[in-house]
Amino acid sequence: MTEDLFTIEESDSTTKPTGDEAIATIVVRCHVQPGAGRASVVGRRHDALHLRVAPPPADNRANVAAELLLAELFDVPKSAVSVVAGHKSRDKRLRVEGVDLVRAQTVLAAATLDTAKGTSSNPGKVQRRF
Numbered sequence: 001m002t003e004d005l006f007t008i009e010e011s012d013s014t015t016k017p018t019g020d021e022a023i024a025t026i027v028v029r030c031h032v033q034p035g036a037g038r039a040s041v042v043g044r045r046h047d048a049l050h051l052r053v054a055p056p057p058a059d060n061r062a063n064v065a066a067e068l069l070l071a072e073l074f075d076v077p078k079s080a081v082s083v084v085a086g087h088k089s090r091d092k093r094l095r096v097e098g099v100d101l102v103r104a105q106t107v108l109a110a111a112t113l114d115t116a117k118g119t120s121s122n123p124g125k126v127q128r129r130f
Contacts, residue, residue: 004047005029005108009095022101027084028070030092034062039069044112048091063087066094073107074099 009025029048036052043050051069055061067081074081076098086092096104 005049023098024101025097026099026104027093027095030094032062032066032090032092039065041111070094070096
């Protein structure tokens with residue numbers, strides 16, 4: 001169940017069906033842990049996607065790293081991801097524009113699967129040095 005990790009932004013032109021796809025803007029709840037050795041998707045933490053990023057929170061660097069990590073995870077341009085709430089908190093909401101909803105659910109399910117089983121591997125296989 002990944003639907004509790006994100007919400008679909010409501011707008012007249014938010015969802016654009018293109019064949020079997022529904023492209024939308026979503027807001028993902030994230031818990032960001034700065035100062036990690038490398039950026040990675042850890043799994044879930046309560047109702048949020050748990051991210052680790054290398055940069056410290058100073059000068060907005062951890063927020064930028066979280067944006068880059070989500071852009072890579074959802075395969076969207078970096079400019080399509082932005083922090084909309086929690087700029088100075090570990091608990092954040094990040095807007096991701098132009099996401100295929102089926103792909104988003106699949107990616108989030110894979111990223112949180114091993115966490116539900118109690119393992120600590122990196123199921124999303126998204127690791128990056130920033």
